[in-house]
Amino acid sequence: HGLELIDYKTSKTIGPSDGIDLQLGLYFLILEQIYPEALETLSLIYLRQGQKVTFDVTPDHHQQVRELIGDIAVKLRADDEWKPEVGGHCNHCGYQKYCPAKSKKPEPLPEGTRE
Secondary structure (H helix, E strand, O other): OOEEEEEEEOOOOOOOOOOOOHHHHHHHHHHHHHOOOOEEEEEEEEOOOOEEEEEEOOHHHHHHHHHHHHHHHHHHHHOOOOOOOOOHHHHHOOOHHHOOOOOOOOOOOOOOOOO
16 A cells, blocks of 8 residues: 545635645655655545545646646745635734734834845
């Protein structure tokens, strides 16, 4: 038997069953480095709904992860598409006190960091 990568989700909605989000993609790349060729299935367990969505790993998923991370790297280098937007994700963010979108008077960034 091969390995199954399981990611537990606490979101209120269930996402697409065949796509890989950034978090799952990063786990995928890490496991792929440690256990080459052993990863067979990817599963998302949605805790609020009590549902498990599982799909087989394909070469297409590998390509999806590479493209997803490549796109993010390009955007980070260009640094023009990363405007803060307030949303549900803010509840888990440790940088709210520095965020101009979240606070009218954000604290100054720690010395040596980029905006």
